[in-house]
Amino acid sequence: MKPEDLGYNESLEKYRVEHNLGGFEAGRVVAAHKERYIVRTAEGEFEAEITGHLRFTAKTREDFPAVGDWVAVSPFDSGLAIIHAILPRSSVLKRQAVGSSAEVQVIAANIDYAFLVQAVDRDFNVNRLERYLTICHASNVQPIIVLTKTDLIDRTRLEGIIQSIKARIKDVPVIAISNETRSGFKELQAFIRKGKTYCLLGSSGVGKSSLLNNLSGRGIMRTDAISRSTSKGRHVTTHREVVLLESGGILIDNPGMREVGIADSSGGLETTFESIAQLAQKCKFKDCTHTAEAGCAVLAAVEAGEIDRASYENYMKMAREKSHFEATVAERRKKDKAFGKMIRNIKKDIRKREE
Numbered sequence: 560m561k562p563e564d565l566g567y568n569e570s571l572e573k574y575r576v577e578h579n580l581g582g583f584e585a586g587r588v589v590a591a592h593k594e595r596y597i598v599r600t601a602e603g604e605f606e607a608e609i610t611g612h613l614r615f616t617a618k619t620r621e622d623f624p625a626v627g628d629w630v631a632v633s634p635f636d637s638g639l640a641i642i643h644a645i646l647p648r649s650s651v652l653k654r655q656a657v658g659s660s661a662e663v664q665v666i667a668a669n670i671d672y673a674f675l676v677q678a679v680d681r682d683f684n685v686n687r688l689e690r691y692l693t694i695c696h697a698s699n700v701q702p703i704i705v706l707t708k709t710d711l712i713d714r715t716r717l718e719g720i721i722q723s724i725k726a727r728i729k730d731v732p733v734i735a736i737s738n739e740t741r742s743g744f745k746e747l748q749a750f751i752r753k754g755k756t757y758c759l760l761g762s763s764g765v766g767k768s769s770l771l772n773n774l775s776g777r778g779i780m781r782t783d784a785i786s787r788s789t790s791k792g793r794h795v796t797t798h799r800e801v802v803l804l805e806s807g808g809i810l811i812d813n814p815g816m817r818e819v820g821i822a823d824s825s826g827g828l829e830t831t832f833e834s835i836a837q838l839a840q841k842c843k844f845k846d847c848t849h850t851a852e853a854g855c856a857v858l859a860a861v862e863a864g865e866i867d868r869a870s871y872e873n874y875m876k877m878a879r880e881k882s883h884f885e886a887t888v889a890e891r892r893k894k895d896k897a898f899g900k901m902i903r904n905i906k907k908d909i910r911k912r913e914e
């Protein structure tokens with residue numbers, strides 16, 4: 560298999576050469592579990608660990624390899640390799656970790672396109688689509704909306720749903736398919752290009768697995784589980800989270816993908832609701848919350864019907880979640896800082912006493 564088949568490209572190769580990584584092989588992380596990785600290179604598949612240097616210089620979880628990452632590796636034994644560096648990511652899909660720590664988890668890296676999957680029956684909800692769009696914009700992933708289960712409703716109802724999406728979401732392709740009748744698959748396939756990386760985002764039960772099965776046909780790469788003993792003697796089983804589609808596209812599918820929420824969507828909110836963000840600059844007060852202020856340009860536009868009220872409410876809800884998330888992170892950083900200072904003071908005291 561050529562690295563290009565896994566999505567390797569010229570800018571990655573340029574980086575590898577320019578940063579003196581030419582002596583290593585380029586590989587793509589196809590599975591990650593704790594600090595154990597499965598890396599696929601042109602030569603084959605390796606079970607890999609990161610160098611001590613990478614581990615000790617890592618400041619956050621984002622400094623560790625994730626599924627989809629391109630890494631510089633050196634094989635050292637049959638089937639074993641060391642990861643020396645992570646090549647620059649074109650996109651990072653993350654989510655806020657469960658719990659109160661507000662730590663960000665990297666779900667996958669280097670995804671080009673996300674299929675935002677929604678069923679046209681009971682799951683259908685434009686607010687949820689906007690939520691996924693926000694994540695895509697924050698992550699630098701191109702969205703494509705896929706409506707499933709179109710066999711369950713009639714043509715008129717489907718047209719109505721598509722219209723209601725287009726009224727609120729501009730410039731994002733909408734494809735309607737059925738996993739049962741396979742209608743719409745030709746149109747969908749036209750969006751899948753060789754060497755590009757995709758993922759599926761959507762609630763449980765909307766038809767993501769069925770879609771994946773219909774797309775992959777033969778040539779699926781993760782049919783068997785990987786089970787090897789680790790250097791520490793443990794025996795673990797991992798599933799490859801990268802699937803090669805028949806059309807040459809690469810699909811990343813892992814459990815974290817199914818729990819994507821809002822995390823650190825710097826700029827994401829603004830891109831999704833561009834018109835709201837632009838209006839917000841025209842508000843009378845700089846710190847306008849767009850809830851009740853006089854001279855609020857956003858409220859005025861909602862009143863005038865220039866902005867959809869549902870979009871406005873969704874925007875406000877996400878803005879609140881985002882600021883809550885950022886506050887939690889700031890709070891934790893402050894605590895970490897105070898703790899670090901305390902430790903330094905204790906050490907100083909000990910040194911003084913020893914003198």
Ligand SMILES: Nc1nc2c(ncn2[C@@H]2O[C@H](COP(=O)(O)OP(=O)(O)OP(=O)(O)O)[C@@H](O)[C@H]2O)c(=O)[nH]1
Pocket residue numbers: 707708709710711736737738739740761762763764765766767768769770817
């Ligand atoms: N009628 C109809 N049923 C579908 C379609 N796509 C999926 N289903 C059914 O919907 C159910 C859920 O489909 P899945 O593909 O498992 O959904 P999923 O999104 O992978 O769900 P999770 O694994 O929970 O995330 C299954 O019973 C499918 O047979 C469709 O296009 N039409």
Ligand SMILES: [Zn+2]
Pocket residue numbers: 839842843847848849850852854855856857858
């Ligand atoms: Zn305002």
